[in-house]
Amino acid sequence: MTMKSEPFVVNVGPQHPSTHGVFRLRLTMDGERIVDAEMVMGYLHRSVEKLAEGRTYTQNIPFTDRLDYLSAMSNNLAYCMAVEKLMGIEVPERGEFLRVIMAEFQRIANHAMAIGSFAMECGVWFTPLMWMFRDREKILDLFEMTCGARLTTNYVRIGGVSFDIPPEFMPAATALVKELPERIAEYESLLLENEIILVRSRDVGVLPPELAIAASTSGPVLRGSGVMWDIRKADPYAVYDRLDFDIPVGTRGDCYDRFLVRLEELRQSVRILEQALDMLPDGVASVEVPLALRPPAGEAYARIEAPKGELGFYLVSDGSPHPQRFHIRSPSFINLTPLRDMVVGLTIPDAVVTLGSIDIVLGEVDR
Amino acid sequence: MIFLAEWWDVRDLGNAVGELLEWLGDHGPDWLPYTASALVGAITIVVFLLVSLLVFAWLERRLIGRIQARRGPNRVGPWGAFQSIADAIKFVTKEAITSANADRWVFWLAPILVVVPALVVFAVMPFNEGMILADLNVGVLFLVAVGSVTAIPIFMAGWSSNNKFSLMGAMREVAMLISYEIPLVLALLGVVIFTNTMRMNGIVGWQDEHNTWLIFLQPLAVLIYFIAGAVEINRTPTDIAEAESEIVAGYHTEYSGVKFGMFWLAEYFAGFAIAAIIATLYLGGWTLWGLEEWVPGWMIFLVKLYGLFWFFIWMRGTLPRLRIDQLMGFAWKALLPLALINIFFAGLEVLLWQENDLAAEAVLPGFAIANLVLAVVLIVAWAQLLGRGRPQYRPTRARLVKELGAVVYGEEA
Amino acid sequence: MEDVGSIVAFWVLSVVTVGAALMVVAVRNLIHAVLFLILSFIGVAGLYITLSADFVAITQILIYAGAISVLILFAVMLTPRAARDNAETFLQLPGLVLAALVGVTVGAIALVTDWNEATRGPFSETAAAIGEALLDKYVLPFEIASVILLAAMVGAIVLVRED
Numbered sequence: 001m002t003m004k005s006e007p008f009v010v011n012v013g014p015q016h017p018s019t020h021g022v023f024r025l026r027l028t029m030d031g032e033r034i035v036d037a038e039m040v041m042g043y044l045h046r047s048v049e050k051l052a053e054g055r056t057y058t059q060n061i062p063f064t065d066r067l068d069y070l071s072a073m074s075n076n077l078a079y080c081m082a083v084e085k086l087m088g089i090e091v092p093e094r095g096e097f098l099r100v101i102m103a104e105f106q107r108i109a110n111h112a113m114a115i116g117s118f119a120m121e122c123g124v125w126f127t128p129l130m131w132m133f134r135d136r137e138k139i140l141d142l143f144e145m146t147c148g149a150r151l152t153t154n155y156v157r158i159g160g161v162s163f164d165i166p167p168e169f170m171p172a173a174t175a176l177v178k179e180l181p182e183r184i185a186e187y188e189s190l191l192l193e194n195e196i197i198l199v200r201s202r203d204v205g206v207l208p209p210e211l212a213i214a215a216s217t218s219g220p221v222l223r224g225s226g227v228m229w230d231i232r233k234a235d236p237y238a239v240y241d242r243l244d245f246d247i248p249v250g251t252r253g254d255c256y257d258r259f260l261v262r263l264e265e266l267r268q269s270v271r272i273l274e275q276a277l278d279m280l281p282d283g284v285a286s287v288e289v290p291l292a293l294r295p296p297a298g299e300a301y302a303r304i305e306a307p308k309g310e311l312g313f314y315l316v317s318d319g320s321p322h323p324q325r326f327h328i329r330s331p332s333f334i335n336l337t338p339l340r341d342m343v344v345g346l347t348i349p350d351a352v353v354t355l356g357s358i359d360i361v362l363g364e365v366d367r
Numbered sequence: 368m369i370f371l372a373e374w375w376d377v378r379d380l381g382n383a384v385g386e387l388l389e390w391l392g393d394h395g396p397d398w399l400p401y402t403a404s405a406l407v408g409a410i411t412i413v414v415f416l417l418v419s420l421l422v423f424a425w426l427e428r429r430l431i432g433r434i435q436a437r438r439g440p441n442r443v444g445p446w447g448a449f450q451s452i453a454d455a456i457k458f459v460t461k462e463a464i465t466s467a468n469a470d471r472w473v474f475w476l477a478p479i480l481v482v483v484p485a486l487v488v489f490a491v492m493p494f495n496e497g498m499i500l501a502d503l504n505v506g507v508l509f510l511v512a513v514g515s516v517t518a519i520p521i522f523m524a525g526w527s528s529n530n531k532f533s534l535m536g537a538m539r540e541v542a543m544l545i546s547y548e549i550p551l552v553l554a555l556l557g558v559v560i561f562t563n564t565m566r567m568n569g570i571v572g573w574q575d576e577h578n579t580w581l582i583f584l585q586p587l588a589v590l591i592y593f594i595a596g597a598v599e600i601n602r603t604p605t606d607i608a609e610a611e612s613e614i615v616a617g618y619h620t621e622y623s624g625v626k627f628g629m630f631w632l633a634e635y636f637a638g639f640a641i642a643a644i645i646a647t648l649y650l651g652g653w654t655l656w657g658l659e660e661w662v663p664g665w666m667i668f669l670v671k672l673y674g675l676f677w678f679f680i681w682m683r684g685t686l687p688r689l690r691i692d693q694l695m696g697f698a699w700k701a702l703l704p705l706a707l708i709n710i711f712f713a714g715l716e717v718l719l720w721q722e723n724d725l726a727a728e729a730v731l732p733g734f735a736i737a738n739l740v741l742a743v744v745l746i747v748a749w750a751q752l753l754g755r756g757r758p759q760y761r762p763t764r765a766r767l768v769k770e771l772g773a774v775v776y777g778e779e780a
Numbered sequence: 781m782e783d784v785g786s787i788v789a790f791w792v793l794s795v796v797t798v799g800a801a802l803m804v805v806a807v808r809n810l811i812h813a814v815l816f817l818i819l820s821f822i823g824v825a826g827l828y829i830t831l832s833a834d835f836v837a838i839t840q841i842l843i844y845a846g847a848i849s850v851l852i853l854f855a856v857m858l859t860p861r862a863a864r865d866n867a868e869t870f871l872q873l874p875g876l877v878l879a880a881l882v883g884v885t886v887g888a889i890a891l892v893t894d895w896n897e898a899t900r901g902p903f904s905e906t907a908a909a910i911g912e913a914l915l916d917k918y919v920l921p922f923e924i925a926s927v928i929l930l931a932a933m934v935g936a937i938v939l940v941r942e943d
Contacts, residue, residue: 470811473811504834505834512841514846515841515845515847516841516846523815
C-alpha cells in the first residue's frame, strides 16, 4: 500500500532565522522530503553594479565593502586589483604584504563566522559562534587600529592601502597569531569530534565534483567536493607565490567536508600570517594615484580567493573617470546555484544545514 | 530531634502547615482543613516555582554567558539579577497578537493549559518528609500520566496558530513525546521494581532505609530517564519542536507577549519537574545519608533539583541538535531495548534478593557494581551496533594538498 | 456528615463528562471534537477517583487522554481533506435510531437493576491487587491481548512499508 500525500510548500524565508539575511527558499515538500527547491533572491538588491557606473573609481571602493560585509578587506582588494590592472599600477612590496595580511585576517574572521553559524544551523545554542567571535573581535580590533573601521574597512586603495599600519599593530598581530592555533584546537575539540554534528552533516547535501565544477562554484564549497583549486595557487596575486601554505580538500563533498575545509583553512591562514608578518618589508605602503582616475579605454578582470570563493571584478573603461561597466563575480551567488540539486531528497533540517555550509552573505548574493 | 515538631522550625515547613490545619480543624467546619491544605499546597508550589524561575531565568543566562565567553545580562540590578523581572514586565506589556486565521479559542486556551502538567507534577513531589501535597500511592504512575498529557496543549498551540512551521513543530513535539514516553516509563519501572512501591515518599524512604541511591542501582535507567526527560522539556540537544534554525520557533511561532511567556514558563517548570523527579527517584530526594537531621530536608532536595537543572543548562550551552528522525530512531533503536534489558536485570536481581532472603547490605553493592558494568557494556555494544564504528561516522580531517587540478572525491581520507 | 465533597465532585465531573461528550457530536470542527473528547476522558478519570479507583483513574489519563487522543489527533491531521469538519452525513437517521436504542437499553438496565449502595471505605491501594490479578488469575487474557497488539503493530508496519 502506498501512502497518498499532497505536496505542500514551505517558505523558508525571507524572514527566517537561518537564511543569513533575506534569502527565500521555497521548498515543495512531499511529507518530510523536499521534492523541489526554488531560490528566490533579490530582497537585498541595491543595484551596486549600476550605481558604480556613475561614480569614480575611487568612490566605488566603499561599495565593495558592502557586498560581502563579513569580508570587506577581500572585496576592497579584488576591486583595487582590477583597477590597478586597468591602469597598469604596480603596488609597492610592503603594500602587497599588508594586503595579504589583512586578507588572511579577514579570512579567519569570515570563517569564524561561517563555522559558527554552521554550528548554529546544526542546532548549537550560539556557543561556537560566541567563542569564534572572541577571535573575530581581536581581528576587527586590528582593523580598527589600522584604518578606524571594523566592518566596512575601505582599507585597500588603488595603488596600495589607505594607511600604513600603526606601531602597535605588529605586537598585537603577532600575539594574536601565536594565540590562534590554540584557539583553533579548542574549536576542534568542541566541534570536530562532536557526534551530533557528524550525524547531522555527514553525507548531507552532497555536491559531486562534476556538478561543483559545472556550476562553477569556488572556494571551500568546491574544495569540499575534493577539487584541488585555489586561486592563490592557480593564479597567484599579491605575494602569495612567496608564501608556503597547503590547500585543504574534502573527499566526500558533504556539509561536514565543507566545514572541515574551513576549519583547516583557519590553520593555513595562520601559517600564511606567520610568514607574512615575518617577511613584511620596510618602505612605502602605497603609490600616489590621482583621485580622479582616468584609466585608458579597455577592460580588466581581477580575481582573488576571497574567503567564500572566487571573487572577481570585471571593469570596462571608456577613458572617462567612471567605469563603463562594473561587474561583480560574487562567490556567494554562484556557490548558491547548485543548492537545489543538493537539497532535493533531503528534509528541512538538512536543507538548513546545507545552506549553512555554503556560507552565503546576502549583500553579495543580491548586490 | 529537638524542636522539629515546633511550627516555627524551618527545618520542616510542613509543621507550620500542620499546626494551621489542626487549628482550623478545631475551630472550623470539617471541609475547611481539607480545602485549606489544598490551597496552601497549591500556592506554595506555584510560589516556589515562580521564585525558582525568576532566579534561574537569570542564572541560566549568566551561566550560558560564562560558557560562551561573554558576560550575560549585567545591567538590571546588581549583576543583572533583576533581569528576569524586567523580562516578565516585557512579556506582560507586549502586545499579545492573535493572527487573523487562528482558531481563537484553542489558540487562547493552549498557553494556559500548557502550564498545568508541569505544575501538577509537583503535587506528588516530596520536598521533605511531611511536605508533600498529595502522597498518592500511584505517585510514579501519576508522573507518567501527567507527562503524557503535555502533548495536547502543545498540539493545540501548533494547530490553532494556522502556520506551517507551528504545525510542523507541534507534530514533531507530539511524535517525540509519544516515542520517548516508552523508555521513560520503562526507566521508572526499574525504580518501582526495586522499591516495591509507587508512592513517592515510599521510594525516598526505601533509599533512606538502605542507605543507597537508586542511581547506583539503576545507572542505565537514570541515563535513559535523563535523556527522555530532556526530550520532554524541549531543550537542546532535543529542542526539535522549536528548532530555531529550522522551523523558526516551532509550535509557539505565532505567540507573542504574555502568551509566549506562558510557553516559556511552562518549559522552565517542566525542566524543574524533570529535575525534581530525578532527584526524588534516583538521588534520594530530601535525604542525604543522615544530613537531613541537621539541614532542612527541603534544602537538600532543592540543591539536588537545581544541580540537576544545571545539567540541562550545560547541555544547552554545549550540544547541537539532532534531526527528528535520528532522535526518534534513538528512542526506538537504542533507549527502548536498553530500557527493556535494564528492567529484565532489575527484575532478576530483585527476584534473587527476595527469594533467597539475602541481607540488603550484602546484596546491594553487588547489584550496584553489576548494573554499572551492565550499563557500560550495553552502551558500548549498542553504539557499535548502531554504527558508531562505521567509517563515515568517524571524524576526519581535511586532506592537505600543495598542487592543484586533481580531484580526490570519493577517496577515503 | 454526608460526604458533600464527593457528591459535588460527582455532579461537576458528570456534567463536564457528558457535556463534553455531547459537544464531540455537536461541534463541526473535527479537531475541536477531539479536544472535547479528551476533556470527556479526563472527566471520566475524575469519576474513577470519586470511586476510589486511583490506579484506573490514572491509567485512564495515561492511556486515553495521553495516548489514544494523540493517536486520534494524528489520524485527523493525516487525513488528506483540507477542511476537516463534521460534514453532513446520510447516516444521520440510522445514527439517531442507534443512539436511541442504546439510550433505552442503558436506561432500562439502570431502572431494572437492584443497586447496592456501597459503603464508602478508606481509600485503598488498588495497584498491587490489579497487578496480581493480571499476572495471576487473568494472565492468559493479558498475554493474548499483548500478542494481538503486537500483531496489530507488525501489521501496521507491514502495511506502510514502502518496498
